[in-house]
Amino acid sequence: xxxxxxxSIFNSDFLYSVIRITAPILFAxxxxxxxxxxxxxxxxxxxxxxxxxxxxxxxxxxxxxWLVGVIGALVIGVLLAxxxxxxxxxLKTDIxxxxxxxxxxxAGGTIFLLDMFTGMRGNTGALVTxxxxxPTVDIPLIQSIPYLGQVLSGHSVLTYxxxxxxxxxxxxxxxxxxxxxxxxxxxxxxAATSIGVSVQKIQYIAIGLSxxxxxxxxxxxxxxxxxxxxxxxxxxxxxxxxxxxAMGRGEPVGTMLSSLLFGLAQALRTxxxxxxxxxxxxxxxxxxxxxxxxxxxxxxxxxxKLKKRHAVTEGAE
Amino acid sequence: xxxxxxxxxxxxxxxxxxxxxxxxxxxVYPNGIAANKDVDFLLRRGEIHAIMGENGAGKSTLxxxxxxxxxxxxxxxxINGQSVAITSPNKAISxxxxxxxxxxxxxxxxxxxxNIVLGMAPTTKSRFLIDFKKAVQIAEExxxxxxxxxxxxxxxxxxxxxxxxxxxxxxxxxxxxxxxILDEPTAVLTTQETSELFKELIALKEQGFTIxxxxxxxxxxxxxxxxxxxxxxxxxxxxxxxxDISEKEISRLMVGRDVVLKVVKDKSQPTExxxxxxxxxxxxxxNKKMLDKVSFSVRKGEILGIAGVEGNGQRELxxxxxxxxxxxxxxxxxxxxxxxxxSQDKIRNRGVSLxxxxxxxxGIADIASIEENVISDRFGNKRFNKGPLFNMREIHHxxxxxxxxxxxxxxxxxxxxxxxxxxxxxxxVVARELSSMPTLLIADQPTRGIDVGATEFIRNEIVELxxxxxxxxxxxxxxxxxxxxxxxxxxxxxxKIVGYFEDSSQLDDLTMGEYMLGLKHQTEEEIxxxxxx
Numbered sequence: 001x002x003x004x005x006x007x008s009i010f011n012s013d014f015l016y017s018v019i020r021i022t023a024p025i026l027f028a029x030x031x032x033x034x035x036x037x038x039x040x041x042x043x044x045x046x047x048x049x050x051x052x053x054x055x056x057x058x059x060x061x062x063x064x065x066w067l068v069g070v071i072g073a074l075v076i077g078v079l080l081a082x083x084x085x086x087x088x089x090x091l092k093t094d095i096x097x098x099x100x101x102x103x104x105x106x107a108g109g110t111i112f113l114l115d116m117f118t119g120m121r122g123n124t125g126a127l128v129t130x131x132x133x134x135p136t137v138d139i140p141l142i143q144s145i146p147y148l149g150q151v152l153s154g155h156s157v158l159t160y161x162x163x164x165x166x167x168x169x170x171x172x173x174x175x176x177x178x179x180x181x182x183x184x185x186x187x188x189x190x191a192a193t194s195i196g197v198s199v200q201k202i203q204y205i206a207i208g209l210s211x212x213x214x215x216x217x218x219x220x221x222x223x224x225x226x227x228x229x230x231x232x233x234x235x236x237x238x239x240x241x242x243x244x245x246a247m248g249r250g251e252p253v254g255t256m257l258s259s260l261l262f263g264l265a266q267a268l269r270t271x272x273x274x275x276x277x278x279x280x281x282x283x284x285x286x287x288x289x290x291x292x293x294x295x296x297x298x299x300x301x302x303x304x305k306l307k308k309r310h311a312v313t314e315g316a317e
Numbered sequence: 318x319x320x321x322x323x324x325x326x327x328x329x330x331x332x333x334x335x336x337x338x339x340x341x342x343x344x345v346y347p348n349g350i351a352a353n354k355d356v357d358f359l360l361r362r363g364e365i366h367a368i369m370g371e372n373g374a375g376k377s378t379l380x381x382x383x384x385x386x387x388x389x390x391x392x393x394x395x396i397n398g399q400s401v402a403i404t405s406p407n408k409a410i411s412x413x414x415x416x417x418x419x420x421x422x423x424x425x426x427x428x429x430x431x432n433i434v435l436g437m438a439p440t441t442k443s444r445f446l447i448d449f450k451k452a453v454q455i456a457e458e459x460x461x462x463x464x465x466x467x468x469x470x471x472x473x474x475x476x477x478x479x480x481x482x483x484x485x486x487x488x489x490x491x492x493x494x495x496x497x498i499l500d501e502p503t504a505v506l507t508t509q510e511t512s513e514l515f516k517e518l519i520a521l522k523e524q525g526f527t528i529x530x531x532x533x534x535x536x537x538x539x540x541x542x543x544x545x546x547x548x549x550x551x552x553x554x555x556x557x558x559x560x561d562i563s564e565k566e567i568s569r570l571m572v573g574r575d576v577v578l579k580v581v582k583d584k585s586q587p588t589e590x591x592x593x594x595x596x597x598x599x600x601x602x603x604n605k606k607m608l609d610k611v612s613f614s615v616r617k618g619e620i621l622g623i624a625g626v627e628g629n630g631q632r633e634l635x636x637x638x639x640x641x642x643x644x645x646x647x648x649x650x651x652x653x654x655x656x657x658x659x660s661q662d663k664i665r666n667r668g669v670s671l672x673x674x675x676x677x678x679x680g681i682a683d684i685a686s687i688e689e690n691v692i693s694d695r696f697g698n699k700r701f702n703k704g705p706l707f708n709m710r711e712i713h714h715x716x717x718x719x720x721x722x723x724x725x726x727x728x729x730x731x732x733x734x735x736x737x738x739x740x741x742x743x744x745x746v747v748a749r750e751l752s753s754m755p756t757l758l759i760a761d762q763p764t765r766g767i768d769v770g771a772t773e774f775i776r777n778e779i780v781e782l783x784x785x786x787x788x789x790x791x792x793x794x795x796x797x798x799x800x801x802x803x804x805x806x807x808x809x810x811x812x813k814i815v816g817y818f819e820d821s822s823q824l825d826d827l828t829m830g831e832y833m834l835g836l837k838h839q840t841e842e843e844i845x846x847x848x849x850x
Contacts, residue, residue, distance in 0.1 A: 175446045177438040184424045184435050194422035195488060196407040197436040 008271055012150035017270070019155060022263030023162040024049070024217045024225060028241030029248070029255045030162075030169055031213030036250045037173055038206030039186035043099030044084050045214045046238025047106025052077040053218035054110045054124075057229045058117055061127045066134055070158070070219045077215020078208050085207040089200050103238070111231055123230035124222070134158050134224040158220045163256070165213070170252040182206050214238065240291060247294040249301075258294060265290040334362045335395075336496055336527050337383065337414075342392035344378050350766070352378035353389070354551040360496070365518060365528045367538045367559070369571055370548035371626060371794065376531055379548070380498050383529075384416045385409040415489025416498040419505075421481050423473045429484050430456040430469035433491055459491050464520050479510035483517070497521070498529045503537055504628065507604075515541050533571070533626055535564045535834050547571055564836055565827075572796060572830030582780045585804040587616035590850060591757050591788035592638075597647035599633050599812075607633040608644065609812040613847040615757065620779065620789040621847075622803025622821060626833050627794045630812040632674065635761045635792055639671050640664060641679075651757055665694055668756030672746055672763045674792075680746040683735035687727055688716040690734050691749045723748035724774060740771030747775050751782055758782060761792045776802055796833075800824055807847055808832040815839065817847040 008014055028045045035042040052073035060069025080102055088095035114120055118127065134156045143153035173179035184192045185202040192199050217237070222229040240262050248255030265287040273280040337360035344353040353375045360366055368376045381387040383394070385403040394401055396412050403409050409416070423432050430452045431438075439451040456469035465483040473481065482502060489497055499518075503511045518528055518541060530542055538545060539559060547554040547570045554570045592615040599608040607630045615621045625631055636642035638649060640659055649657050656664050673679035681690050692701060692712055701712050716730040725744045727737060734745055743763070750758065760779060764772040779802065783789045793799040799806060799821075806821040807814050808829070815838035818824055831837040 171446075177440060177447055180427070180431060180435060180438055180447060184427065187424045187426055188422065191422040191424050191432070191435070194406060194416075194418070195436045195492065196410060 004275065005272065009268075012147050014267060014271060015151040016154075018260065018263045018267045019151070020159060020225070021266045022260050023156075023159045024220045024237050025241050025244060025262050026162045026166070026256060026259040027158075027217030027220060028214050028238050029244040029259050030165055030252065031210035031217070032242050032245035033248075033250055033252055033255050034169060034173070034182070034206050034213070035210040036245060037179075037186045038182045038203050039189065040085075040088075040203050040207050040210075041095055041099070042081065042084065042207055042210045042214075043096055043242065044080065044102035044106075044238075045099075045210070045217075045241055046234060046236065047099075047103035048077050048080045048211055048214040049218040049221065049234045049238050050106030050110050051080060051102075051113075051218070052215035053222035053233060054114060054229050056215075056219035057124050057127055057132075057222045060132045060223060061124075064132070066132050066223060069132065069223055070134065070216070073219035073223075074212050074215040077211040077213070077218065079211070081207045081211020081214070082204065084211075085204050089203060106234075107231075110229075114229070124228045128223065128228040132223065133227060134220070156220070156224045158216060158224060161216070162220075166252045166256045173252065178202075178205070217241075240287070243291045243295055247298045249298070261290060261294065262287060335359050336362045336397060338393075338395040338398075339379070339383065340393045340395070342379065342382060342394075343390045344375075344382060344387060345390045352551055353382070356392075356548070356551075356553045358546055358553065359556065360527055360529065361544070362527055363522060363525055364543040365522055365530055365541055367530045367532060367542040367545035368548060369531075369533055369538060369545055369567065371533060371571060373794070374548040374571075375551040376548050377500065378551075380416070380500065380529065380531060383409070384414060384498060410489075410492050410494070413493055413495040414498065415486075415492060415494025415496070417482065417485040417489060417500065417502060419500045419502075421485055423481060423484060425474035426472060428470055428472055429467050429476065429480075432473055432484055433459070433469075433487050435488075437492070455491065456487065459487050463487070463490055463517070463524070465517055477510075478505050479507070479513065482506070482510075482514065486517075495525075496527045496529070498531070500531045501533075502530070503532065503534065505605075511537070533834070535567060535836065538567070539564065549573060564834075565831065568830035568834050568836060569827055572833060573826045580776050580780060580801045582802075583784060585619040585783070587619040587804075588786075590614045590616050591652055592790060593648075593650045593653075593848075593850075594634075594638070595648045595848070597634070597637060597649065598645045599637065599642070600645060601633070607812050608637070608647075611647070611809075611812070611814055612845070613807055613814065613817075614849050615788040615790050616849075617756075617786050617788050618783060619804045620783045620791055620802060622799040622806040623790070623792045623809055624796065624799040624806055624829060624833060625794070625809035629809045631761075631792050631794075631809055633812075634809075635671075635674065635759060638759055638790075639669070665753075668754075670750040670753055670755035670758045672743075672750050672758070672760040674761040674765070676743055676746050681734045681742060684733055686731045687720065687725065687734055687737075687745055688712060688730040690745050691716045691719050691752075694749055694753060719748040719752055722752070723778070738768075740767035743767050743775065744771060747778060751778055755782075755787055757788045757790070759790045759792070762794065763791070764793075764795070764798060796826065796829060800829070805847070807844075810835045810838070813838075814844050814847070817844050819846070 028049060031045055032042060055076045056069045056073030059072030060066050084095065084098040084102055087093045087098035111122065114124065136154050136156050137160065139153045143149040173182065181192065181197050181202050184197065185199050189199045221233055226233050244258040244262055245255050247258035269283050269286045272278055273283045339356065339358040342353050342356045343351065345351045356375070356379055358379060368379065370376045378387060382389050383403065385405045385408050394403060401412060403412065424435070433456045434452045439448045439455065440446060441448045453469045456467065460467050465487055467480055467483050467487065468476065473484065486497065502514060506514060522528060532538055542559045544556060545559055546556050547567065549571060595612045597608050597611040600606050611634060613621070623631055633642065637644045640656070640661060643658065648655060651667050651669055654667065656667060677683060692715065695701065701708050713730060720727060720730060723744050725748065726741050734742055737745070747763070763779065764775055779789060791799065791803055803821045806818045806824065808816040810833065816832040817839065
C-alpha cells in the first residue's frame with residue numbers, strides 16, 4: 001500500500017494537481033503577506049474569496065468574458081478589503097471584528113446575492129460555460145520535456161500569475177519606495193509618522209492589495225477550480241492561507257513554500273481517500289494536521305529568533 | 318530690577334538674529350492642566366541652547382509645540398522673523414526644524430541607509446525601484462559632511478545606541494533641518510558616547526546649525542551650551558548665558574516650590590523596623606547601573622520619603638520591592654522575612670501595599686467597575702464569598718463604604734473606573750491599598766497629575782495611616798510633597814542614596830536642589846544612618 005502511495009506521489013498527474021490546489025491558497029496567502037507587512041491583520045480573506053468568487057462568475061456571465069469576470073472579482077476583493085480598512089482605521093473598530101463580519105457576509109450573503117441576481121440556490125449551475133472558464137496555457141518548450149512538461153505546463157493563466165506574483169510582491173516589498181514604507185509602517189508606525197509618512201494611507205494601500213489577491217483567489221476557485229460557484233467552495237482556504245503566511249514568516253518565498261506544503265497535504269488527502277482500506281475520515285485530517293505541525297514549528301523558530309534578538313538588541317524601544 | 322531686564326531683552330530682540338521666537342506661549346490641556354504659562358523662548362542663530370527643568374516643568378510641551386506635535390492655546394511663533402502656524406511635524410520639517418526624540422523613531426529591521434531615506438527614497442530611472450546605491454551614497458555623504466560616523470549597510474537592530482542617535486540626527490539633517498531639537502539625548506548614552514556626541518554637536522554648531530538641548534544634567538549643560546532657558550512649573554524662569562550663571566544658581570532656579578502646601582501632622586514616633594533594604598543592586602539591559610548599593614530602613618509609624626529627579630533609580634527601587642523586577646544583588650526584608658522573588662499575592666499577604674506610579678496600568682483595570690477594582694486584592698476573603706459564588710451584597714456593601722470613606726465621586730459602585738476623573742481614579746487605588754491596613758505602604762508618586770482637593774485628601778490619609786502604625790515609603794518627584802509629607806528623607810541621584818535627612822522639616826529647597834542635581838553628597842557614614850536595624 002505504501003508502495004502504491006509513493007508511486008502515485010511521484011506521478012506527474014499528482015504533482016500537477018499539487019500546483020493546481022496550491023494556487024488559490026497562494027493568492028490569499030500573498031494577500032496576507034502584504035497586509036501583515038503593514039501591520040494589518042486581514043482575517044477576512046475567506047469571506048473576500050467567497051464573495052469575489054461569486055461576482056467573478058456573475059460578471060463573466062453578464063459580459064460573456066472570463067477576463068471581465070476575473071477583473072470584476074479583483075475589484076470586489078479590493079472594495080471589501082477597503083471596507084474592512086474603513087471600519088478599522090476610520091471608525092476605530094477592532095480589525096478582527098471587521099474581518100469576521102466580512103467572513104460571515106461571505107458565508108450567508110453570497111447565497112442571498114446569488115438568489116437575488118439569478119434566482120438560483122446554492123450554486124451557479126449552468127452559468128459557467130466552457131468559454132467562461134479561465135483558459136489554460138501550454139508553455140512552449142517546457143511542455144515537450146517529458147514528465148516536467150506534464151507537471152508544469154497546461155495550467156490556467158491565473159495559476160501562473162499566482163507564482164509570478166510571489167516574485168512581484170517580493171520586488172514591491174523589498175525594492176520599491178512603497179514597500180519600504182509598508183515595512184516601516186508595519187514595524188514602527190511612530191518612525192513613519194515622525195518623518196511624514198501617513199500610516200493610514202499606507203495601511204489602506206496594503207489592505208487593498210491584500211483584497212486584490214484574495215479576489216483573484218476567489219476567481220480562481222469559481223472560474224477554474226470548481227467550474228462554477230457553490231456555497232461550500234472556498235472551504236477554509238482563506239484561513240489556511242493565514243496559517244501558510246505565519247509559517248512562511250510573512251515572507252513571499254517562504255509563504256509560497258508553505259502554501260505548496262498545504263497544497264501537497266490536500267492533494268494527498270484526495271489521493272489517499274481514493275485508496276482502499278483507508279478511513280476517509282482519518283485522511284481528511286491530513287491538511288489540518290499539517291497546519292498544526294507547521295504552526296508549532298513556526299512558533300518554536302520565532303521563539304528562538306526572539307531569544308537571540310533579545311540578546312543583541314540594545315536601546316530600541 | 319525686573320522691569321529693566323525686560324526692557325533690555327526687547328532691545329536685544331530688535332538687534333539680534335533669532336531663528337526661533339516663541340512669544341507668550343500657553344498650553345492648557347483639555348483636562349485643565351496648564352503645561353505652559355506665557356512662556357517666551359528666543360533662539361539665536363547658531364547657538365546651542367539648553368532648556369532645563371524638572372520633569373513636568375513644561376519643557377517637553379514647549380518643544381512639542383515647536384515641532385508641531387501640539388498646538389499652543391495662545392501665543393505666537395516666528396521662524397526667521399516670519400509668523401507661522403506649525404500644524405504638524407511635516408510642517409515643522411519643511412520649516413527646517415528637526416527633532417531627535419528620546420525614544421528613537423527607527424525601524425529596526427531596515428538598514429541605516431533605508432531609515433535615513435525613508436519616505437524620500439531615491440529611485441532608479443524607472444521611478445519604480447529604489448536606488449539602493451544612491452540611498453547608501455546619500456547616507457555616506459551626509460555622514461561625512463556632518464562628521465557623524467555610521468555604517469549605512471548595517472541593520473538598525475544590530476547597531477549600538479550611540480549610532481542609533483546619529484542616525485536620528487542624520488534623518489533630520491537629510492530632510493534639511495537647520496534647527497535640531499534633542500530631547501534628553503544623553504539619557505541613554507554611556508560616558509564615551511556622550512563626549513563623542515558633544516564633539517559632533519559642536520561641529521554642527523560651527524557649520525551654522527542651531528541646537529536646542531533638553532536636559533537636567535548640570536555638568537553637561539555647562540560643558541556644551543551657550544545659553545540656557547530654565548523652566549519651572551510651566552513658566553520660564555529666564556534666559557541666561559551659560560558662562561555667567563553658576564551651577565548653584567541654576568539649581569536654585571530649577572528646583573523650588575511654587576506654592577507650599579502645608580500638611581498638618583504630629584511628630585512621628587517610630588518603633589520597630591518593618592522594611593529593610595540592604596545593598597540592592599541592579600543594572601538594566603542597556604548596561605546602565607540603576608541601583609548602586611542602596612540600603613535603608615523604614616520603621617513603624619514613620620514616613621520615609623525618597624526625593625530625586627526622575628530616572629535616578631526610584632522606579633527600579635519600587636519595582637524590586639514589589640517583585641516587578643529582580644535585583645542583581647542585595648536583600649529586601651519585611652518584618653525580618655525576605656520578599657525577593659515572592660509573588661505579588663504573597664507580598665501583599667505579608668501586609669505590603671502599593672500605590673503605583675502608573676495607576677492606569679498597575680493601579681486599576683480601567684474597564685472594570687469601581688466595585689471590582691476595590692475588591693481585587695481581597696476577593697478571596699471568606700467574607701466576599703458564598704460557596705462557589707461571590708457574596709454580591711457584601712461586596713457592594715464594602716465598596717459603598719470605601720466610596721464614602723475615601724470620598725470617591727461616582728454615580729454608583731458599578732461605574733466603570735475609566736469614566737472617573739484622574740483624582741477619583743487615584744482615590745479608588747488609594748482606597749483599596751490603604752483600607753487593607755498594611756504594615757508597609759509604598760506610595761509612588763501618589764498625587765501626580767490630580768487636582769488639589771484629591772491631593773490634600775490623599776496626603777492626609779497617608780499621614781493618618783502612618784500615625785496608626787504603618788510604615789510608609791513615599792517616592793515622589795514633587796519636592797513640595799516629599800518635604801511636607803515625610804518625617805525623614807533620602808535623596809537618590811545616579812542610582813545611589815546621596816543624602817539622608819532625619820528631620821525633613823528642617824530642609825530648604827536650595828539644599829535639596831543641590832543634592833538632587835548631584836552637586837553635593839553626604840559621606841557614607843552619614844548615609845548609613847538610615848540603615849538602622
